[in-house]
Amino acid sequence: MKRFLKLAFMGLFLVLLVCGCTKKSVVLNVYNWGDYIDETVLKDFEKETGIKINYETFATNEDMYIKVKQGGTKYDVLVPSDYMIARMIREGLLEKIDIQKLKNYNALDKRFLGFQFDPKNEYSVPYMWGTFGILYNTKKVTDPVDSWAILWNPKYKKQILMMDSVRDCLAVAFLRLGFSINSTNKEELQKAKELLIQQKPLVLAYVGDNGKDMMAAGEAALAMSWSGDAVTVRKQNPDLAYVIPKEGTNLWVDSLVIPKNSEHKEEAFLFIDFLNRPEIAKRNVEFIGYATPNRKAFELLPPEVQKDPVAYPPNEILQRCHVYIDLGSFLEEYNKVWTEIKSE
Amino acid sequence: MKTVASRETRNLLQYPYLLWSSLFIVVPLVLVLWYSFTTPTPTGRYEFSISNYRRFFEPVYLRVMSRSILLAFEATLICLALGYPAAMIMVRLGSKWRNTLLLLLVLPMWINFLLRTYSWMVLLGRQGVLNQLLQWMGLPPQSILYSRGAVLIGMVYNFLPFMILPLYTSLSKIGKEQIEAAEDLGANRFDVFRRVIFPLSLPGILTGTTMVFMPAVSTFVISALLGGGQDMLIGNLIEQQFLSTGDWHFGSALSILMMVIILIAMTVVSLTDKGKTFEEGNLW
C-alpha cells in the first residue's frame, strides 16, 4: 500500500506541474451546451481581442438555470432554449441586449426573431434552431409516413422510439389531437395522457441522445428525432428518412443571453457580436450540424446544405411549427401526468 | 493515569468528523428538512405544512417507491451471490495477486459511467455483439436490451465492486488457524463455511449490502438507458422535482421519506441478528 500511496503522490505532483499559471486579463465566462461550438472559434476570439474565455458546459436547461439562479459562480454569456429564456426573463435574471453594440445584428434572419418567449428580442440573440420530426427506416416502414399517428400503429409494436422528455412526448400527443403544444387545459392534458398510455405497449424505449445510434444500428423502425440528428444519422445509414408530419411540430431556438449579474457585459457583447459574424456563424453551424438563424451565414453554406429540407424546411412547413412557451406552475401538471404514464 | 490517557484519546478522535459532518451533512440535511416541511405562499413567504408528505401517499408515488426498492433489493442480492465466491477466492490467492486483483476490480469503474452504459447497449442490442455471438453459435437471438434483465445487468455491473471489496476485507481477517481448527475438530467444508466463515464475514456482508443497496435505490440513469425509460424510479421523481418542476419542497420530502424508510428497514435487518453477529452491538 505504501508503494501505491507513493505512486498516487507522484501522480498528483505531475498533475500539478502540468497546470501552467495563467496571466491575469479579463476573463469571459461562457456557459454553453457541451460540444456546441467550434472550439477554434474561441481561440480566434481570444487572439483577436485578448480576452480570455472560461468555457463551461451544461447538460440541460434546468441544470444551467439552477446554477445561474443560485449565483455561486458568475457567468457572462449563456445559451438557454426558448422556454427557459422566457422563465429567466420573468424572474429578472437577464440583462437587456443593446442592439446598437451588435454590428452584425442585421445578418440575422427576421423569421427567427420576435418569438413569443422574447417578443421584442430585448434579451436574446438566436444562436441555433431546429425542429423535431419522425426519423424512420425505409426498409422497415412500408406505410406512408406523414402523420404523428403512425407512432400509434400496432404494426410497429416495439419498433418505436420516443424521446424521454415530458414536453416533447406531450407535444406529439397534443399535435395528434389538434391541441396547442403549449396547452394549459387540464382536459386536453388528460386526453394526451390517455393517448400516450395507449401508445406505451408499442414503444420500444424512451430514449435520450442514444436514440439516433439505435436508429443508425437498425434497432428500431420509427423514432422521434431532432432535425440536426437526422442530418447526421442519415449519413451513417442511408435507409433512414426524416419527415415533419402534417400536423406540425415544435421549433426550438437556442439563444445567446447575458445574465444580470455578469461582471463583463461589454466583453459579452463583443463575444455575441463575434459569434454573429457570418463566417464565424458558418463555422459553428458546420461543426454542430444544426441550423443557423444567421441569413448571411446560411448563404455561405454549400448549396446542397441550403436546399436540405431536413435542416432547413421550406416556409410552408415552418408555418406549422410552434415554439414552446414557459408554462409556469402548470408544468407541475405536466410532470404529474408524466409520472402517471411512466408508472403504468 | 493510563485510563485517563486512553479516555482522552477516545474523546478526541471522534470530534473532527463530528464537526465535519455537522457542517457538511447535518446542516444541508436540516435545510432539506426545512424545505420538506414548508410550502411557498402566494405572498412569496413560506409556511409550515405537511402537505408535501401527504402527497407522497398517492398511489402513483407509492408505486414508484416500491418499484425502486424492489429493483435495488434484487440487484443487491445478485451482487452478494456473485461477489461472495469471488471474495473468497481472492482471499486464498497469493499476496502478489490480491492487491492487483483488487485494483483490477475497481479499474473499470474509473471509466465514465455513461460510456460504460452505452457500451452495454452495444453489447445487448438486437443487432448487438451478444446476439451476433448467439447467432454464430446457432442459437436464437434474444431481445435483452430494454428489459428488466438489462437493467439488472447494468446495476450489478456498476455495484459489484462495492460488494466484493468489503467482503474481501472482512474475509481476509479470518485466520487460517480458525478454519484449520474447525477442520481438525472434524467439521466438513460446508460446516466450516456455515459455522466459521459466514458468521465472521457478516460485518462485511452488512457493509457491502449497505454500499450497494442504499445508492441503488436512488439511481435511475441505468434504468432509463438500459430499461428504455419505461418506468419511473424514485431517483427520477426526486430529480424531476428539483430540476424540472422546481418544487424543492416536494422533492425534499420525497428524499427524507426515502431515507427514513430505508434506514428503518436496515435497522430492522440489523436488529434481527443482534448479538449473534457482533460481540458489541451492531452496525447500525
Add this chain to the structure above:
Amino acid sequence: MVKLRNHASLSKVYILLVLLFLYAPIGVLIIFSFNNLRSTSVWGGFSLRWYRELLQDRQILSALYYTLSIAILSSIISAAAGTVAAIGIHRMHPIARKVVLAINNVPVLNPDIVTGVSLMTLFTALRLRLGFTTLLLSHITFNIPYVVLCILPRLRQIPKEVTEAAMDLGATPPYVFFHVILPEIRSAIFTGFLIAFTLSVDDFVISFFTTGSGVNNLPIVVYSMARRGINPKINAVSSLLFITVFCLLMIINKRDTNIQKLEV
C-alpha cells in the same frame, strides 16, 4: 490432490468470468475510440482522428487534470480522515454511535441531486465562490462515509483484549494506533481509499452543482455532451487513462514478483 487442483482451476475460471463481465464494455469503448464516425456505438471504420483531436481539445485536457487532482486529493484526505473517524466512532457509546452512523449514511442514501443542491446552497450561503475548493470539499464529504463503512467492520474484528493488553503494558495511544490497530485495518483503509477514488473520478451530479469558475471534471464534460451525442474523443481520453493505469498496475505486479523471487 486432484480434487484440490480442480477446485483451484474452477476458482480461476470464476474470477476470469467476473473479470470478463467487468471488462467487456471497456473493450467495446476502447474499440469505438478508433471509430471513424462521430458515434460511440455505430462502427464506421478505423481511424485515429479522435486521438488527434483530443490533443487539441483544451476543455477535455483541463477536465482530465481536474478530475485526477480532485480524485487523488479527496481520496487520500478521506482515507486519512475516515480512518480517524472510524476509530472515534468505534469507541463511542453504542447509542451515540448509532446516531453518528445514521448521519454517516445520509450522503450514501441521499440521491445525488439532493446532496448536490443542498451543498451548493450551503456553499453560497457561506459566501464561498464555487470552484476547486468547493468541489474538493464536497468530494471529501461524500467519500468519508464510504471509508468509514469500510473500516468499521474490520475494527470490530479486533479483539478488545489486544488493545487493552498493549495499554496495560505501557504503550502510549499513538503507539497502539500505529503498531496494533493500523496493521489490522490496513487492507480496509486501502479498500476505502479505492472506493473513494472510484466514486470521485466518476461523479457527475454533485460535482456539477458544487463547481464553478472554469473548473470542470470529465463527467461534467461527458454529460453535457449528451444532447448532441458523446464525442468519441471521450472514448479516446478514457482509453488512454485506462491503458496507462493498467500498464502501471502490471509493472508494479511484475516488480513485486521479482522482488519476491529475489527474497526467496
